[in-house]
Amino acid sequence: MSTVETKPGMGVLARRTFREQIVEALRGSIISGELAPGTPIVESDMARTFGVSRGPLREALGDLIKEGLLVTIPYTGTHVVDLSLDEVNEIFSLRTELEIFAFRQLWEKRDAAYFEELNRRHDRLLASIAEGDDESSIVDELALHSHVYEACGHSLLLGVWNGMRGKLQLYWAAHHRAHGRRGPLPEGHARYVALAQGTDLDLMISEIRDHMVRGFSRTEAFLRERDQLKQGQ
Amino acid sequence: MSTVETKPGMGVLARRTFREQIVEALRGSIISGELAPGTPIVESDMARTFGVSRGPLREALGDLIKEGLLVTIPYTGTHVVDLSLDEVNEIFSLRTELEIFAFRQLWEKRDAAYFEELNRRHDRLLASIAEGDDESSIVDELALHSHVYEACGHSLLLGVWNGMRGKLQLYWAAHHRAHGRRGPLPEGHARYVALAQGTDLDLMISEIRDHMVRGFSRTEAFLRERDQLKQGQ
DNA sequence: TTGCGGTTGATTGTCAACAATCAGCGATCA
DNA sequence: TGATCGCTGATTGTTGACAATCAACCGCAA
Numbered sequence: 001m002s003t004v005e006t007k008p009g010m011g012v013l014a015r016r017t018f019r020e021q022i023v024e025a026l027r028g029s030i031i032s033g034e035l036a037p038g039t040p041i042v043e044s045d046m047a048r049t050f051g052v053s054r055g056p057l058r059e060a061l062g063d064l065i066k067e068g069l070l071v072t073i074p075y076t077g078t079h080v081v082d083l084s085l086d087e088v089n090e091i092f093s094l095r096t097e098l099e100i101f102a103f104r105q106l107w108e109k110r111d112a113a114y115f116e117e118l119n120r121r122h123d124r125l126l127a128s129i130a131e132g133d134d135e136s137s138i139v140d141e142l143a144l145h146s147h148v149y150e151a152c153g154h155s156l157l158l159g160v161w162n163g164m165r166g167k168l169q170l171y172w173a174a175h176h177r178a179h180g181r182r183g184p185l186p187e188g189h190a191r192y193v194a195l196a197q198g199t200d201l202d203l204m205i206s207e208i209r210d211h212m213v214r215g216f217s218r219t220e221a222f223l224r225e226r227d228q229l230k231q232g233q
Numbered sequence: 234m235s236t237v238e239t240k241p242g243m244g245v246l247a248r249r250t251f252r253e254q255i256v257e258a259l260r261g262s263i264i265s266g267e268l269a270p271g272t273p274i275v276e277s278d279m280a281r282t283f284g285v286s287r288g289p290l291r292e293a294l295g296d297l298i299k300e301g302l303l304v305t306i307p308y309t310g311t312h313v314v315d316l317s318l319d320e321v322n323e324i325f326s327l328r329t330e331l332e333i334f335a336f337r338q339l340w341e342k343r344d345a346a347y348f349e350e351l352n353r354r355h356d357r358l359l360a361s362i363a364e365g366d367d368e369s370s371i372v373d374e375l376a377l378h379s380h381v382y383e384a385c386g387h388s389l390l391l392g393v394w395n396g397m398r399g400k401l402q403l404y405w406a407a408h409h410r411a412h413g414r415r416g417p418l419p420e421g422h423a424r425y426v427a428l429a430q431g432t433d434l435d436l437m438i439s440e441i442r443d444h445m446v447r448g449f450s451r452t453e454a455f456l457r458e459r460d461q462l463k464q465g466q
Numbered sequence: 467t468t469g470c471g472g473t474t475g476a477t478t479g480t481c482a483a484c485a486a487t488c489a490g491c492g493a494t495c496a
Numbered sequence: 497t498g499a500t501c502g503c504t505g506a507t508t509g510t511t512g513a514c515a516a517t518c519a520a521c522c523g524c525a526a
Binding site for chain 2: 507508
């Protein structure tokens with residue numbers, strides 16, 4: 001045995017290569033709206049902006065393309081993805097199934113640590129809402145939902161969730177920018193969190209379904225409004 | 234209106250860039266077992282093999298990493314992914330939910346064209362099995378299952394499925410190489426195809442569950458056997 | 467006016483060389 | 497004898513320049 005403690009998750013100050021840093025920075029810019037939907041991304045310009053060569057930048061773009069935040073046409077150009085009603089419908093419908101599946105996997109394995117962390121994340125979300133910090137309330141809401149994916153121990157499922165998480169954040173952030181406030185949220189997750197600590201899985205499942213329908217119709221209303229505005233111009 | 238018909242899926246003879254060609258070739262080599270699990274991939278060597286520079290090759294590797302067929306450690310190396318029992322369990326369990334969801338989405342929209350194509354793919358699978366061509370029977374089985382994802386019109390779901398399809402093929406191919414024949418397959422999908430054309434969705438769903446359990450236990454048995462062999466050495 | 471064809475500037479795809487980093491090995495010293 | 501430190505070869509990360517390709521523009525003819 002080594003004398004040095006090597007707890008899991010210890011030495012994760014992992015190498016931060018340019019590529020990863022660029023991915024994070026760009027994702028942030030896209031989600032924050034700094035790079036609006038449809039904005040063309042020119043590799044050479046973007047490379048200069050980051051003070052880096054086109055190689056790593058290209059690879060970073062590749063990651064974001066796979067994630068669905070960017071769209072590329074060979075030999076022609078890359079641009080920030082556009083928001084579409086069909087897509088947000090797909091995201092919410094698939095998410096419903098995935099989150100139910102995650103709870104099914106987790107249900108019997110829930111323990112004190114799980115409940116503790118669940119409440120911690122919920123408290124953080126409530127705090128952000130109370131402070132009126134909309135940007136971080138979006139992040140906190142995603143973190144709250146992420147918990148079940150992390151806790152259920154299904155790494156493939158977690159990967160799929162992480163893959164769509166960015167897009168979801170993009171939609172919410174756009175919604176938020178359009179409306180200032182996203183709506184009366186403080187009690188939005190009370191039932192969700194309460195049932196997640198209860199004993200009735202079927203109730204939890206129907207709450208997830210409701211929760212997603214509510215989320216979808218809010219986003220849908222926002223998008224329809226925006227499309228009408230666009231057409232009116 | 235333009236005079237030129239531009240049906241969707243028409244002009245998709247799209248540019249074939251090196252990167253895409255390499256991805257396909259490498260995926261083929263990995264799945265066929267030519268590059269066995271654990272084999273280290275050295276960029277410069279691989280680039281020379283394909284007669285191409287490291288740039289495009291790196292991007293191709295990036296794609297396969299995202300797909301889960303390769304694993305990389307920064308500044309250290311890349312190698313072909315290893316098969317694990319946990320992972321195959323995850324693949325089959327998630328796939329069960331996704332395929333049920335796909336059928337739910339599709340069910341009311343099924344039409345003559347759907348049934349026709351379904352039977353066409355089933356026939357092709359049966360033909361491959363009859364010919365004893367195990368390699369293409371795997372491809373055909375995947376194509377048969379892919380059909381519902383393509384037909385249900387949920388592009389996000391289709392993307393997730395395509396993302397795990399490669400890994401699934403990898404497991405089956407490994408299984409096949411170990412056992413010569415994958416087992417008594419000809420009637421393996423008869424019930425599946427019949428129910429998919431029926432009117433009882435619940436029956437279809439339970440068939441999917443059974444189908445996946447059968448598939449998992451076959452793969453599981455193979456992997457346990459292999460691990461014992463490895464430990465015995 | 468309208469449609470067509472060539473030209474051009476811009477943008478991505480590709481390349482070969484250079485720099486940063488790592489795992490393994492051997493020398494060194496307690 | 498055992499562990500530690502520094503070196504070394506190999507491998508990935510990064511760079512700037514060159515080639516292939518495309519969308520848009522302009523002039524021209526019907």
